[in-house]
Amino acid sequence: MSIDRIVAAADRIAGHALRTPLLNAPLLDEAAGRRVFVKAECLQRTGSFKYRGARSALSALPRNARERGVLAFSSGNHAQGVACAAREMGIPAVIVMPSDAPALKIANTRAYGADVVLYDRATEDRDAIGTTLADERGLALVKPFDNEDVIAGQGTCGLEIAEQASGEGIGKADVLVPCGGGGLSSGIALALEARAPHLRVRPVEPDGFDDVARSLIAGAPQANARMAGSICDAIVTPAPGQLTFPILKRLCGPGVAVPDEDALRAVAAAFTRLRIVLEPGGAVALAAALFHREDDRDVIVVASGGNVDTTVFRDTLNRLGKTD
């Protein structure tokens, strides 16, 4: 995939997606022992970077496909991105979500006007439900990461990072990116390859769900042993994508895995030091920067999403929020 495809996606989503700020806070730098720059995708429309890929993919669909509508499977952020972009573009959207997805994400997806179909992960076959719906209505499936227009859309975040890092005078640095299926990491890596080759993407995952880190070591896709059990629901996927893994393998540095507890500590730090709201899965890269430092070079961190249930956030502040 070429940089032209990312630039074309940037043109299509311009005026819709937000150019999110690259945040920095002196007291966060002190806590981290180095300069930490945070690309705040939690401020993106719908609360996560997923809107970029969704708007990119939907705007690349031919007219007749748009008229019939789209289908997506998602436990949350992709669901909201597709639902919001679809509504803005007048495209019917059906979103198949597990019934145990975070309540806020289900509620928001419905609020964007999508037809939300819930299924029971334990007893029902998601793909069968989706295939039946897609066949009956002729819906186009919008995959969450194994779709070139989605990857190109996420890559627009990388174009912005390249420009903003230059503006901040950041030299050789790692770009830590929360990683599920690898759409965001691969899109950013492609953008940086062309625009800022001194910046290197490193995928960050939760402990126990580090399929990408292990795949990068093995040189071939490795699966996770399980699909549930992390608070970082947004970035738990079965295995790296077929389109994304070759890109990650070619361009990324070693993966990093962080414990759930560190993700929650990063949520608390983002509250206190940056005044942004992160969900645990969106905070793993910040956690790596703060609590798994390997050197004292500048680091760029993507804060990929902020759609946290209120109770989880409240409990995190109760346990980990400093009151001084």
Added chain:
Amino acid sequence: MSIDRIVAAADRIAGHALRTPLLNAPLLDEAAGRRVFVKAECLQRTGSFKYRGARSALSALPRNARERGVLAFSSGNHAQGVACAAREMGIPAVIVMPSDAPALKIANTRAYGADVVLYDRATEDRDAIGTTLADERGLALVKPFDNEDVIAGQGTCGLEIAEQASGEGIGKADVLVPCGGGGLSSGIALALEARAPHLRVRPVEPDGFDDVARSLIAGAPQANARMAGSICDAIVTPAPGQLTFPILKRLCGPGVAVPDEDALRAVAAAFTRLRIVLEPGGAVALAAALFHREDDRDVIVVASGGNVDTTVFRDTLNRLGKTD
């Protein structure tokens, strides 16, 4: 004061102050019944717009004054702005703060390296303490709003609003601004007068501390009856400023006053819908947009600060945060 002074301030603070995003969320618009655009100054360096004015004022000081150092009185956000800008510029800073200022604000001001002098509002004379310190050390007093370079610095926020509103295609609209002494409101009003005269500033204050609203009606400065008793500590001041009031009188629309409870509801809405952290005083303009709607025109809201104590934020989510 001319627009040139604001443009000069923008040049001096460029590369230091953040160009904060103008946020918008479809589900917030639905809740408000109109389009609401939020200028997120809570994301500004030090967590409030005050950094703009502080950096502007300090960078306008002559070299010998910088060498001797600066003094500021503040219960919090001006303190942090001056302390942070001073440290960055290598200027010694003494900040006189009431001992009952929010703990987070005192801790942060110290963390920026300022010499924090606490006093008891009930028994000690702030001005006497400050005058003694200033005389002994030859410190330059940086007033929080009655200072032209501070007003010009806050005006840089207005330059950005003018550009961003144009980018969003916003026509005739009100710009609701949290208002204490009027530095931010007057600075923005001056910038908009020159750059976007179809946008009109309206100051927003807490109920019971609406000195500016009453002064605008009376056509002359009116004082507040008391100085404590609102959760919106950041924007409680005795009376409009001597420099700011004539500007407000010439350029602003009627003031708005909102109950503390609505400010807290706006804090909760900003958490859920925008994924930003606001302090109550920084949320009064959003509260006015959400809960005191006068028409269905687009509205721009300044979210002026996010330095909220963790316990206040937690309690607000406990009471008012929706969990769906």
